[in-house]
Amino acid sequence: MADDSIEEVVKDAGEVPEIKYEYLDHTADVQLHSWGSNLTEAFEQNGMAMFGYMTELDTVDIKEKHEIIANAEDLDGLLYHFLDELLFLFSAEPYLICKKLRIEEFDTEAFKIRCSCFGEQFDLAKHPQGTEVKAITYSAMQIVQKPEKCEIFVIIDI
Amino acid sequence: MADDSIEEVVKDAGEVPEIKYEYLDHTADVQLHSWGSNLTEAFEQNGMAMFGYMTELDTVDIKEKHEIIANAEDLDGLLYHFLDELLFLFSAEPYLICKKLRIEEFDTEAFKIRCSCFGEQFDLAKHPQGTEVKAITYSAMQIVQKPEKCEIFVIIDI
Numbered sequence: 001m002a003d004d005s006i007e008e009v010v011k012d013a014g015e016v017p018e019i020k021y022e023y024l025d026h027t028a029d030v031q032l033h034s035w036g037s038n039l040t041e042a043f044e045q046n047g048m049a050m051f052g053y054m055t056e057l058d059t060v061d062i063k064e065k066h067e068i069i070a071n072a073e074d075l076d077g078l079l080y081h082f083l084d085e086l087l088f089l090f091s092a093e094p095y096l097i098c099k100k101l102r103i104e105e106f107d108t109e110a111f112k113i114r115c116s117c118f119g120e121q122f123d124l125a126k127h128p129q130g131t132e133v134k135a136i137t138y139s140a141m142q143i144v145q146k147p148e149k150c151e152i153f154v155i156i157d158i
Numbered sequence: 159m160a161d162d163s164i165e166e167v168v169k170d171a172g173e174v175p176e177i178k179y180e181y182l183d184h185t186a187d188v189q190l191h192s193w194g195s196n197l198t199e200a201f202e203q204n205g206m207a208m209f210g211y212m213t214e215l216d217t218v219d220i221k222e223k224h225e226i227i228a229n230a231e232d233l234d235g236l237l238y239h240f241l242d243e244l245l246f247l248f249s250a251e252p253y254l255i256c257k258k259l260r261i262e263e264f265d266t267e268a269f270k271i272r273c274s275c276f277g278e279q280f281d282l283a284k285h286p287q288g289t290e291v292k293a294i295t296y297s298a299m300q301i302v303q304k305p306e307k308c309e310i311f312v313i314i315d316i
Contacts, residue, residue: 016257020193027186049181
């Protein structure tokens with residue numbers, strides 16, 4: 001049948017019907033895997049992984065510095081709130097997209113982080129639109145601490 | 159802190175660290191919702207919804223006609239195999255992106271469909287790359303038949 005002339009095929013096909021469909025409930029997630037020589041570096045890298053998903057970090061310059069503070073009851077919670085605070089920096093004033101994170105204080109007893117965030121205001125004219133991060137999740141969260149290396153796995157909803 | 163001069167902030171930030179992260183296991187799905195005045199139209203529309211997710215259908219012309227046959231044990235299975243056969247038309251020779259589907263035979267007793275598929279070979283130079291459809295699923299599948307209207311819900315992995 002594929003050997004018919006195009007004219008014959010078009011005639012056979014007839015009119016193209018109107019659209020009677022729609023797309024619902026697009027759900028997606030991605031797992032951020034980061035590592036470092038210690039917990040501090042692995043946390044910083046995980047935050048950067050999140051920003052790297054939002055835009056092309058090569059286009060981002062350092063122009064502003066902001067500070068976030070995260071508190072929690074345990075280490076998983078601290079990771080969650082750390083990422084959530086970073087996401088909030090982006091989602092509202094100052095709409096910051098980070099180029100570098102530096103954790104200034106990491107209290108693993110009181111589960112508190114103070115972090116300097118370097119970057120600039122997100123600008124669609126300068127920064128390619130990446131994927132919107134909708135939420136951080138606790139799903140399959142892993143913080144693996146070894147003497148020589150620390151690894152983190154976090155799933156974010158996109 | 160955001161009031162520091164940019165020079166001071168850049169100096170404070172220091173070097174941008176090397177990348178120690180990666181993205182794993184990107185999973186996503188979308189629900190195709192289609193409808194029609196009968197089962198035949200709702201099936202055809204669901205197939206078109208899938209092709210509409212793969213590219214911009216306005217760019218597709220009718221140049222070829224191919225036929226698919228789907229068989230199953232029940233109606234859900236028939237929908238699954240119908241979509242799966244269409245997906246296969248696209249994934250391998252003839253790499254067909256459909257502009258129109260016409261079900262020629264719909265046997266709701268023997269659960270068999272014969273369908274004419276009108277379209278052309280997918281060509282990245284002509285057709286914008288949409289989203290890759292990885293698989294059809296039975297997840298939350300619904301075929302709702304009413305006297306005046308038929309509706310279908312299918313979730314596909316993308």
